[in-house]
Amino acid sequence: MKLITAIIKPFKLDDVREALSEVGVQGMTVTEVKGFGRQKGHTELYRGAEYVVDFLPKVKIETAVGDDMLEQAIEAITKSANTGKVGDGKIFVTALDEVVRIRTGETGADAV
């Protein structure tokens, strides 16, 4: 089982969610975050004083998938979140030691 963490542009959330649904990924957790990679920020003025806007709004999607679905899930996210412009985001994959469904107590692959 793997945990996919994807950082994407906020307006792509609906597209990514649909794409993941289509490959069979049912659940996910979404957080609003700020960040930057190579997409640089810019300076702004507030009442004449300059400040730097480094951190840009992004959305973080976390979803647990079985090993058999990993590749399709990554492809779904990559295709649907891509705009071709700087700042599209990144996908991180980490191994999951355990997954538990709280309501039923199921563990492992049944709980994903």
Add this chain to the structure above:
Amino acid sequence: MEDLVQLSYSVDTLYFLVMGVLVMFMAPGFAMLEAGMVRAKNTSEILLKNVALFSIASIMYLLVGYAIMYGDGSGWMPGFGFLIGAENTAEEVLASGGDTYYSARSDFFFQVVFVATAMSIVSGAVAERMKLWAFLAFAVVMTGFIYPVQGFWKWGGGGLDELGFLDFAGSGVVHMCGAAAALAGVILLGPRLGKYGPNGQINPIQGANMPLATLGMFILWFGWFGFNGGSELMVSNVDEANAVSQVFVNTNTAAAGGLVAALILARIMFGKADLTMALNGALAGLVSITAEPLTGSNLASLGIGAVGGVIVVLSIITLDKLKIDDPVGAISVHGTCGIWGLLAVVITNSDATIGAQLIGIAVIFAWTFGVSLIVWLIIKAVMGIRISEEEEYAGADITETGIEAYPEFAKS
């Protein structure tokens, strides 16, 4: 006797000024309503549009608009001039025996706040995707020319007035006029990105601040007592004082009827008590009664407002089906219900004729929509009217104003 004439003049002048101040307070009402109904990333920009349009209206109407609307025009040809003109002296007032009963500048003041109201209708409809400076350029023309000309045709004693078209406080002259200008802009502008899906889906884009939206609506309700009440134009004798009182009660009743009707309809149609529909419903009731808040009974006003509340809900849904994106429902509240308000005059005022009302609706709409469309097209050709896709995704606040309305992650 002379003292009485002077006193009446003072009372009626004061009445214009105070009612005008109430209507001025509708400007922050619109600002708060719109700020609450747009997304956080576009809030500063719509606030700026609202404060700037009020100022532009104040300036343009002073410079040329008032003279066009109340100058020496006749029939379908408005006059042309500048500024306000001479003030009434005490001698002139006394010599008139009280026929001249208010100061010229109080009349200007009462009128200028109406222009700002009409213009602010446009800002809501084009929210979240129009270029700020394109909007302000349009505001200059709307407040200096488009509005005053059709205002002349009715309130300036021009052609529509001569035909017997009735519009007490401006369901047509102010509200439908603003909506027509807004519609022209919205059609050229296109919907917000992501609003309409490929298979006929309509995606909701939720407002960021319901408390502000509600506050804005209540402020508008409050200001409307000045809008309708002041339009009686006089308070200094028993008949007039009674008339004003009737107007206040009818206005309040229509708003209440509109809200309740919209709320019930929303509950039936959507299963939940949609706050934003309730807010629109109250405003719809107010717009509906604005064409004739005097002659109808209190119960009739309840009915007229309630019908407005029903119409606005249906209109909002219909416009979305037609892919006309209106973030705050301005075109439905002010346009569709403005038309209803003008037609409803025939029910409560025996001097009204359906023919004259229909002509008034057609003329005001055709003029405002037509000229607005031309002006929007010119602005579009010269500078463009829509912000770019990146700017729309990043938000108009940061791209047009550099001021975030709700800055998070502040560094200490």
